[in-house]
Amino acid sequence: MSTQMQESLLELITQTSTNLPPDVRRAIKKAQLQEEIGTRASIAIDTIVDNIVSAEEDVQPICQDTGMPTFIVHCPVGFNQLRMTEDIRVAVEEATKLSKLRPNSVDPLTGKNSGNNLGAGTPVIHYHQWERDEVEVRLILKGGGCENKNIQYALPVELPGLGRAGRDLEGIRKCILHAVYQAQGQGCSAGFIGVGIGGDRTTGYELAKEQLFRPLDDVNPNPTLAELEQYIMDNANHLEIGTMGFGGKVTLLGCKIGVMNRIPASFYVSVAYNCWAFRRLGVVLDATSGEIRSWLYRDKEEKMERPTGGFSTDQAIVLKAPISEEQIRSLKVGDVVLIEGEIHTGRDELHKYLMKHDSPVSLQGGIIYHCGPVMMKDDAGEWHVTAAGPTTSSREEPYQADIIEKFGLRAVIGKGGMGAKTLAGLQKSGAVYLNAIGGAAQFYARCVNKVNGVDFLDEFGVPEAMWHLEVKGFPAIVTMDAHGNSLHKDVDEASLLKLEDLKDPVFA
Ligand code: SF4
Numbered sequence: 001m002s003t004q005m006q007e008s009l010l011e012l013i014t015q016t017s018t019n020l021p022p023d024v025r026r027a028i029k030k031a032q033l034q035e036e037i038g039t040r041a042s043i044a045i046d047t048i049v050d051n052i053v054s055a056e057e058d059v060q061p062i063c064q065d066t067g068m069p070t071f072i073v074h075c076p077v078g079f080n081q082l083r084m085t086e087d088i089r090v091a092v093e094e095a096t097k098l099s100k101l102r103p104n105s106v107d108p109l110t111g112k113n114s115g116n117n118l119g120a121g122t123p124v125i126h127y128h129q130w131e132r133d134e135v136e137v138r139l140i141l142k143g144g145g146c147e148n149k150n151i152q153y154a155l156p157v158e159l160p161g162l163g164r165a166g167r168d169l170e171g172i173r174k175c176i177l178h179a180v181y182q183a184q185g186q187g188c189s190a191g192f193i194g195v196g197i198g199g200d201r202t203t204g205y206e207l208a209k210e211q212l213f214r215p216l217d218d219v220n221p222n223p224t225l226a227e228l229e230q231y232i233m234d235n236a237n238h239l240e241i242g243t244m245g246f247g248g249k250v251t252l253l254g255c256k257i258g259v260m261n262r263i264p265a266s267f268y269v270s271v272a273y274n275c276w277a278f279r280r281l282g283v284v285l286d287a288t289s290g291e292i293r294s295w296l297y298r299d300k301e302e303k304m305e306r307p308t309g310g311f312s313t314d315q316a317i318v319l320k321a322p323i324s325e326e327q328i329r330s331l332k333v334g335d336v337v338l339i340e341g342e343i344h345t346g347r348d349e350l351h352k353y354l355m356k357h358d359s360p361v362s363l364q365g366g367i368i369y370h371c372g373p374v375m376m377k378d379d380a381g382e383w384h385v386t387a388a389g390p391t392t393s394s395r396e397e398p399y400q401a402d403i404i405e406k407f408g409l410r411a412v413i414g415k416g417g418m419g420a421k422t423l424a425g426l427q428k429s430g431a432v433y434l435n436a437i438g439g440a441a442q443f444y445a446r447c448v449n450k451v452n453g454v455d456f457l458d459e460f461g462v463p464e465a466m467w468h469l470e471v472k473g474f475p476a477i478v479t480m481d482a483h484g485n486s487l488h489k490d491v492d493e494a495s496l497l498k499l500e501d502l503k504d505p506v507f508a
Pocket residue numbers: 063064065066142143144145146147186187188275276277389390391392438439440
């Protein structure tokens with residue numbers, strides 16, 4: 001790193017990735033108090049808090065998915081934006097080398113990961129000029145699990161549970177509630193939503209994402225939107241989707257809504273969903289020296305204590321590969337398990353590969369982990385895990401049942417649950433789906449004792465490679481068993497009924 005500006009930007013990236021802002025912490029602490037001790041939601045939220053504390057202490061990524069780095073820069077007239085872009089690129093590359101960012105920039109045609117978070121369209125940088133003499137840089141790191149739960153509605157539209165959403169405030173209200181419902185636990189709830197009303201398909205989504213930069217405790221200057229935000233916050237928790245979609249009292253932690261003009265033919269409501277790992281920070285920089293003058297979102301400090309709750313391991317069932325079919329069939333939804341021994345990471349590229357090829361290692365009786373870890377190689381050439389929470393499992397739905405049957409897998413670890421095809425596959429082959437706590441990347445990295453090896457590193461890149469990890473005391477909850485039961489299906493159905501309760505007009 002050669003310039004002060006680059007150093008300051010590296011500090012912004014590091015802090016954003018590792019240290020949740022105070023307003024987000026306050027929202028999570030409030031939710032922690034609302035959940036009943038000992039429930040699945042309470043276990044999940046305590047694990048999240050434990051993870052937040054570890055990430056700050058160790059200056060490591062809160063979640064392994066550090067998303068698409070998106071910078072919003074305000075600068076004085078005449079400021080050199082070309083040089084700033086280069087400074088941001090240098091800082092992003094350095095943060096990736098230091099494992100504060102996971103290499104996340106992938107060519108969609110070749111599947112090649114650039115390895116340094118630089119590439120076409122990466123990172124995202126938006127510039128705005130202003131009359132002040134200083135530079136403000138805001139950054140959001142929004143991971144794929146929640147990005148995939150963004151949704152855009154073109155009104156009028158028919159919505160499950162809510163009926164017709166027309167081109168008025170009532171229709172907007174229904175779209176926002178539906179957006180929370182459809183995310184279930186897959187975006188690592190409890191979440192935050194930014195909503196953009198109006199615009200076109202592109203600017204509507206931009207407006208929605210912009211809302212995520214608002215402090216959680218601000219009040220919308222538009223009284224109609226302020227009332228709508230309050231309504232959503234008061235009612236979304238009625239859905240009882242809960243943390244990780246386990247069911248629970250808290251489903252939504254924040255809602256911010258913006259509006260812009262539309263053209264007569266189009267009426268969009270765009271929703272940007274952000275997981276609990278709501279990583280956004282900002283700095284005000286001296287335009288000449290590049291030094292940090294002040295931080296944004298850090299007006300009031302909010303310390304978090306390591307919780308005493310979380311997984312109770314006393315009655316947990318130990319699973320160690322190779323696992324017998326008999327042991328798997330004795331498990332039921334709700335059981336807490338502790339995984340020991342070797343597990344193998346596998347995401348989209350590996351699942352696609354295994355459909356047509358052999359596995360480089362035996363998976364008979366084995367455990368696959370939907371995870372794209374952050375890894376670091378030491379001077380001796382040894383790999384170490386620095387962040388390793390689960391990724392969204394539903395992406396593997398087209399493959400999972402076939403892979404389980406073909407290789408004799410007994411357990412799949414992930415988050416957010418899987419669908420009907422996998423559920424039938426679990427029943428047929430004798431396997432279970434284990435839900436780990438999404439985003440708890442430091443918590444789970446602590447459970448990895450050793451990296452036994454890696455396959456497909458050059459072909460697939462770090463997140464998609466098949467890492468062979470030796471784990472100890474790795475806790476998870478059975479959420480889909482070998483008897484056709486699925487907690488995810490149950491929570492989805494129950495929350496749809498709850499959504500129907502909110503069908504009647506409120507703003508008519
Ligand atoms: S907390 Fe969940 S949704 Fe958020 S970035 Fe991490 S894995 Fe993705």
